Amino acid sequence: MKRLLGYLKDYRCRTVIAPLFKCLEACFELLVPLVVADMIDNGIRRADNAYILRMAGLLVLLALIGLTCSITAQYFAANVAIRAGTSMRKDLFRHILSLEYTDIDMEGTSTLIIRMTSDVNQVQTGVNMFLRLFMRSPFIVFGAMIMAFTVDKEAAMTFVVTIPALAVIVFAVMLCSMPLYKKVQKQLDKVMLITRENLLGVRVVRAFNRQQNEKKEFKNENDFLVSSQVFVGKISALLNPLTYIVVNLAVILLLYIGGKRVDTGSLSQGQVVALVNYMLQILTELIKLADLIILMSKASACLSRINTVFDIRPSVKSGEDSVGINTQTEELLVFDKVSFSYAGSKEPSLKNVNFSVKAGDTIGVIGGTGSGKTTLVNLIPRFYDVTEGEIRFKGVPIKNLNLEELRRRIGVVPQKAVLFKGMLRENMKWGKKDADDTEIRKALEIAQAAEIVEKKRDGLDMPVEQNGRNLSGGQRQRLTIARALVRQPEILILDDSASALDFATDAALRKAIRENTENMTVFLVSQRAATVKNADKIVVLDDGKIAGVGTHRELLTDCPVYQEICLSQFSEEEVMRHA
Numbered sequence: 001m002k003r004l005l006g007y008l009k010d011y012r013c014r015t016v017i018a019p020l021f022k023c024l025e026a027c028f029e030l031l032v033p034l035v036v037a038d039m040i041d042n043g044i045r046r047a048d049n050a051y052i053l054r055m056a057g058l059l060v061l062l063a064l065i066g067l068t069c070s071i072t073a074q075y076f077a078a079n080v081a082i083r084a085g086t087s088m089r090k091d092l093f094r095h096i097l098s099l100e101y102t103d104i105d106m107e108g109t110s111t112l113i114i115r116m117t118s119d120v121n122q123v124q125t126g127v128n129m130f131l132r133l134f135m136r137s138p139f140i141v142f143g144a145m146i147m148a149f150t151v152d153k154e155a156a157m158t159f160v161v162t163i164p165a166l167a168v169i170v171f172a173v174m175l176c177s178m179p180l181y182k183k184v185q186k187q188l189d190k191v192m193l194i195t196r197e198n199l200l201g202v203r204v205v206r207a208f209n210r211q212q213n214e215k216k217e218f219k220n221e222n223d224f225l226v227s228s229q230v231f232v233g234k235i236s237a238l239l240n241p242l243t244y245i246v247v248n249l250a251v252i253l254l255l256y257i258g259g260k261r262v263d264t265g266s267l268s269q270g271q272v273v274a275l276v277n278y279m280l281q282i283l284t285e286l287i288k289l290a291d292l293i294i295l296m297s298k299a300s301a302c303l304s305r306i307n308t309v310f311d312i313r314p315s316v317k318s319g320e321d322s323v324g325i326n327t328q329t330e331e332l333l334v335f336d337k338v339s340f341s342y343a344g345s346k347e348p349s350l351k352n353v354n355f356s357v358k359a360g361d362t363i364g365v366i367g368g369t370g371s372g373k374t375t376l377v378n379l380i381p382r383f384y385d386v387t388e389g390e391i392r393f394k395g396v397p398i399k400n401l402n403l404e405e406l407r408r409r410i411g412v413v414p415q416k417a418v419l420f421k422g423m424l425r426e427n428m429k430w431g432k433k434d435a436d437d438t439e440i441r442k443a444l445e446i447a448q449a450a451e452i453v454e455k456k457r458d459g460l461d462m463p464v465e466q467n468g469r470n471l472s473g474g475q476r477q478r479l480t481i482a483r484a485l486v487r488q489p490e491i492l493i494l495d496d497s498a499s500a501l502d503f504a505t506d507a508a509l510r511k512a513i514r515e516n517t518e519n520m521t522v523f524l525v526s527q528r529a530a531t532v533k534n535a536d537k538i539v540v541l542d543d544g545k546i547a548g549v550g551t552h553r554e555l556l557t558d559c560p561v562y563q564e565i566c567l568s569q570f571s572e573e574e575v576m577r578h579a
């Protein structure tokens, strides 16, 4: 709540104007029954057409003033709600961008998208409706009761009995339905998560002919959502019949008491009609108030979910500065007894990893699926922090280095090639804002991606669609490698980034990288022995542990895991030739 008030603070004036105008509208509405009563008593009873017309004109005037007040209030309420919602969405986006892999893993990408979209929207709607109704509805309920007392104290006693009865019904229904609405909201989230997952993985679903299974799963969750909605709808639907029974009974009582008092001359017919109108106004407002409370409870649930995201502190903290970097040392990186476990995972993904890397070396990282290759290289730019041990960069523990500076020194090409919507040139400049076309073209050449650009009419201005969907998997991979090269990082990490390339292009790529990146330390992560065999040092991983470190030749003689990998990919003759 404090956070939301923080967003409303900047719009104090508008936050006050909106409910005030709603109250002003309510004042004019409360006058209507009195004008109608006067019209009946002094116009219709005396058949005074001129008077009736004058009163009708007055009613139109009241309606117009009420409408103006209402439009003004709604304008300011919507304005405040949209501005506060937009600021909250912006801050949430900024906060999510500051989170690290671990934090995002814990929440899940889909959940974060829901927080940023539907949850913020729900809070926005809650603010809008709150500003419009939180003063107006109680104002009308109490105002109508007071007006009824000014009309006739005895008949108005009906209100004293009816309003609490109505309030009990409205709030009982609301209390029963509120937790159910929360359940519905949760189920809605689930359906949205399934929808998102299926849309993102639509090709995989088709490729594995999983449409029927997915349809079934979606149907189950959706049916549960529908049945929950119908159930809560049925409870909410009780509101109208129950309240109308009470109000109709109250109206009968009012007419009975009013009729008797009309007979005795203490009350006019018009006044009886005014009392009935006040009763109906109270009913309408109590129902609106109940709707508002349900809406507010949904909005507050969404707000607390948004707050849990805001409360996540980035788990990777930047070091103060980069003092102590030894520029003379040959050892660029040292993995010293490094172990790592993912949050919530019982088994460590890396166990006691020790090796060092010289500046300018090419390091191959090889191992079976799930052996920990990606995990290992992700520790270098501190996408995750080690659980045990230490990684040192030029003699300084990377935890002590300024995070931005550390990452500026590293170019990462992840397994999944991601490009962003926009021009290719913009994508290429991600790592170096001021890179010129010559630098970009050079990087494209090394990454074997020059021909992709040459073939396109627009050259570097070619448009890249969302997620680079107008490019093939291999083209995307080469372009992401080029993007990392534009930056000319000290350390280049290629995490299985050539998996979609044919062998010839893969070989040409490695040759170009070797020839053009003399001072760059390159990590080549791959499952292909051919990719890593020329590396200065190869790290062989097996189930999170180091199975061997050395050159291709050394490992072929003394690392059984490496031998096994090579034998599964080369002929025995080829392996023997290298050994």
Ligand SMILES: Nc1ncnc2c1ncn2[C@@H]1O[C@H](COP(=O)(O)OP(=O)(O)OP(=O)(O)O)[C@@H](O)[C@H]1O
Binding pocket: 105, 342, 343, 345, 349, 367, 368, 369, 370, 371, 372, 373, 374, 375, 376, 527
């Ligand atoms: N985000 C994560 N949360 C929990 N466990 C994870 C996560 N990412 C990977 N793991 C686990 O860590 C282990 C190592 O995974 P990693 O991705 O590093 O393997 P890999 O050698 O790169 O595999 P591949 O060659 O298939 O990409 C695996 O057992 C995997 O299940």
